[in-house]
Amino acid sequence: MGQLLSQPSPVGSNPTVVAYDPSNGYIYVTDSGSDTVSVINGATVIANITVGSDPYVVAYDPSNGYIYVTDSGSDTVSVINGATVIATIPVGQWPGGGLRMIHLTGTFTLPICVRTLFR
Numbered sequence: 001m002g003q004l005l006s007q008p009s010p011v012g013s014n015p016t017v018v019a020y021d022p023s024n025g026y027i028y029v030t031d032s033g034s035d036t037v038s039v040i041n042g043a044t045v046i047a048n049i050t051v052g053s054d055p056y057v058v059a060y061d062p063s064n065g066y067i068y069v070t071d072s073g074s075d076t077v078s079v080i081n082g083a084t085v086i087a088t089i090p091v092g093q094w095p096g097g098g099l100r101m102i103h104l105t106g107t108f109t110l111p112i113c114v115r116t117l118f119r
Helices: 097-101 112-118
Strands: 015-021 026-031 036-041 044-050 055-061 066-071 076-081 084-090
Touching (some): 015 055, 026 066, 044 084
Antiparallel strands (some): 015 026, 026 036, 055 066, 076 084
C-alpha cells in the first residue's frame, strides 16, 4: 500500500478514472459531474480543464504524450497536451462503453498516494 504523503487534493465533481503521464509527472482525473479533467502535479491541482459532457475514460499515449478523454455525453474524444485541449474529435455514440456503468456519485477527493500506484 502507498503511504499518504499529504492531504488529499480536491478535484472536480464525481471523479471517475485516473491516468498518469510519466513525461511530466501529472495525474489526470476525469470529473464527470463537472465536465472537467483535473490535472494534479505533486500535491496540487494545477488545472481544471473543461472538456465535453460526461468525461469518463482517460488514457495516456506514450508515443505522442497526449491524453485522450472520452466525453460520453457529447460523443466526442478530447485530446489534451499538458493542460490544454488541443482537439475535440467527434466519434460514435457513448465513447467509453461499459465504463459508463462505473459512475460514482457525490464529491470526492483524490489521495495523492494514487501516484505511488504507478511506480
